[in-house]
Each structure stands twice: as C-alpha cells, then as structure tokens.
Amino acid sequence: MSKLSELDILDLAGTRAKGARPYYFSDPDSDRLLSIIMAVAMEHAVTRQRLDALERLIEAKGLLTREELERYAPNREAEAERGAWTQEYIARILRFVQQETETLRDGVDVDIRSVQDELCR
C-alpha cells in the first residue's frame, strides 16, 4: 500500500488486469496496433464532442467568431496546462504498450485454463 501522494496515477489508470491477455490476429502486431488505434479513435471522439459543445455555446452566446478561434495563442500558464494534458493523452493511447511491459517486469501471467483447473479441483 502506498501513500496517496506517492501514487503514479497515470501508470495506475492504465495498468493491466492480472490474467494472460488473448491475442486474436495471426500477427500479434495487429492486436497492438488495433488497440492503439481504437484508443485514438475514442480520444478523437472526445475532442469532437468538446469542440462541438464549445462551438454551439459560442455561437449561441454570440461571443466569438471562428476567425478569432483560429488566431488563438496560449500564454505560458495555458501552455503548461496544455503540455500536461498532452502527457496524459499519450499515456492513455499507449496503454497497451505499458501493459505488455508490465508483463515483462512481473513475469508470465496467470493462465485461465490452469485457474479453471484449480477452481474445479
């Protein structure tokens, strides 16, 4: 058990579930790539939803034109916040790579068949 302040929450959020992961395609690289692509697809959808919400609110309030949005330049503080966001974003889309390297560190994972056998004894 750790102290709350010591938790690496980026790492913990993406950690794998104990139990050997099945691979589905003839080449495991396809599983790796699909997993990353789907995460990117989700984050793209998330961005699209936020943007859509923003644009609808902006239009409804008559606050901003699309041209002003195009010319946006962040200050130092905003830049730092946007950088931290990018770090979390990358850790999220590379979850699969993290989980495979965790298996490397923790050794071979538990085989479902052997657990089934154990639970049936």
Added chain:
Amino acid sequence: MSKQVPPPSWRHVGRHEVFPEGGLDDTSRFDFLAGMNRHLATRLSPRVRESFEKRVQPRAEQALGRPLKDRDEVREAMAREPIYQMWSALRRTTMEMRQQAGRAMVLRQLGPLIEKAKSLNDGAASLQLDPSLEVPRTACAVDIHCMPGGYHTELVADDITNGANYDAGIFATTGGMLGRWNDGGGQALAQWLKQKHPDFKPRRILDLGCTIGHNIVPLAQAFPEAEVIAIDVGAPMLRYAHARARALGVHNISFRQANADDLGYPDDHFDLITSAMFWHESSARSMPLQLREIHRMLTPGGLTAHLEQPQYSENMSLYEQFIRDWDTWNNNEPFWGVMHDYDVRQLVLDAGFAADKYFETTVAGVVDREVFPVAESTGEDYGRAALWTMFGAWK
C-alpha cells in the same frame, strides 16, 4: 429503414455523494465506449454468427468428416476466422479502455473521494472490515472481468478506487440497461417478490458477493424494517458500498468483509438469502459448500434467490454456448463456462432443499424511465430490458 436510438449518455447516470465527478471528457469517453458496445453487439455480432454458419462450420465439418461436437471445437475453428478475430479484439480492447477511463477519472480525485467516503462511513458499526481475511483464489487468481486489481486490491489506506471505478463504469458497459443506479437486478428481485409473494416479509436478509451493494439497496428499501447483511471479500468495495448506501439514504444494511464459505451465523438465522451475478465467480469447491451454508442459515419457510446469466443447456446451439462462453477465455472469468454448464437444480437439491421447493424463472430488469423516457419506449423495449435467470428454493 430502421433507425437505432443510441445508448443513453453517461450524463444520465445516477449521482450520489460518493460517486466520482466526471467532466465533459469523461462523459464523452463513456459515451464512446457505450457506443462501441452497441455497435459490436448489434452490427458486428450478427456477422460473427453468419461467418460461423456460412464459412467456419461448413469448412470445419468437412475437414472433420462429422459435425462439430462441442463449443471447444467451435472456438478452435472460429479462432482463425477474421470477422471473429476483429470482433473479439475490439471487444477486449473496449473493455480495457473502459477500465482505464474509469480508473483515470477516479484516481485523479481519489483523495477527496476517500474523505467523502470516510465522512459518510464515520466509523459506523455497520461497516465491518476484517483485514485478516484471506482473499480466496476465486477473487484473486486473476483480475475478474479485466478489472485491474480485482475487488480486493488496496492502493492506499481507506481505498475505494475499485468500488468507485466499478460503479462509474457499469452504466457504459450495459448501455444504461440496469438503470441510473445500476440496480436493475435488485429492482427485478424486489418487484418479483412484491408481485409473486406479497405476503413474504423477511426480517433478516443476507446478500452474498455484494460488491458495491447496488443490487441489495433496492431490497433494503423494499423491506425497510429488515436487518440486511451484505458480504464481500473486497474492502474497497465494502467501504464504497457502505458510503453509497448512506448517500442514498439507506441505513438498514451492514456491510461485512467475509468469505461466504464460512460466515458463522447460527442455523435458521435468515429469512432471505440472495446473490446477483455471484456464482459464476465462484469455484467447484465453494459453490456447493456455500449452497449448503445457505440451507443451514435459512429459516424454515425462508427463501434463497439468485440472479445469473442463463445456463447453457443441450437445447442451446453450440454456437450460442460458444459465444456466451466468450467471457471465460477473453474477459478473465475462469469459472464462467464451468458454472453455466452445471445443473443448478441438482446443486440446490444436494444442498438440502426439497425438489418441490426449487424454482427457476426468468426475470427482466425494471426499465428506468429517467434513462429511457416513455416517449422512446412505446411498444417494445427492444434490447433494453435486461434478462436474467433466477433460481432458488424455499426451505
């Protein structure tokens, strides 16, 4: 032309005091995941069946010179089918994304969430944790349904991470079919009792494997005079469950950390003993043992009732058995398929119950009109009514 109504947005999920706060992006992530699940279930899954019928089965049976004989052979043949590979890979990765989405949301507010839970729990005697409890292999050999850390892992002192993550994600995983409070199973059981056995008024109720207590809260509400005990092996689940029940204004449930193998209650102690989606996470040793314990602890005239996914049967096609068994091999549910092959009636009788007191029925989830407005549901609640097998017995 048919037009499908998309799954309800996660913004309709029931929020109580200890429920993690989600921002716009969290909502969008869960909505994407619910949309993925819907897509996989309604658009791709029928094509998987088609690939079996048109391509895999004929080819496999020609090579074998006989019909496929069991679901293991179906699985072996399907493993090389590209449509099945893609569907399975997408289903697995969607599950993993769901876990990461929930965990990231909970972990970033873990400190405040723990404080909220502590203040709601407030040293109450109705939260009974046992740090000396050995977590059984059924719960810790693998992380059940790919939930990192399972039900029991504690990251920090007073941890509730996995309880909060569990509560937050069910709505997206089930497309809201269990209602705002994810309690469709418990609601269904409470409604069944009210309709079929209106005179049954249990004074003591026990719930096995309660996790976050989402299915026992409706029963505690239906029987406010009853003393309810809900047990689980996972401390983070129980801390969260207790705080959640309090936040929902329910005070007649005690949450106890214990293994259902040996609960130590006297004979004839409970009027009602329940579980929901519990037995498929058990074992061949524990299930009969715990059923005998249930019989022992149940008072004469008492009832035991269990909600589960449908059992496999000889009448079920090999394909359906195979596809229902997906979770065994792909979602860290090692006992799932074994349990669903059991003759549960015989197990219940072997535990001491009389044959004429056994029952088995199908119950449907109560549709939550706040999630699915009436206007959308005129006619058939197609694909929304959650269905379970309920089995049990009167003593």
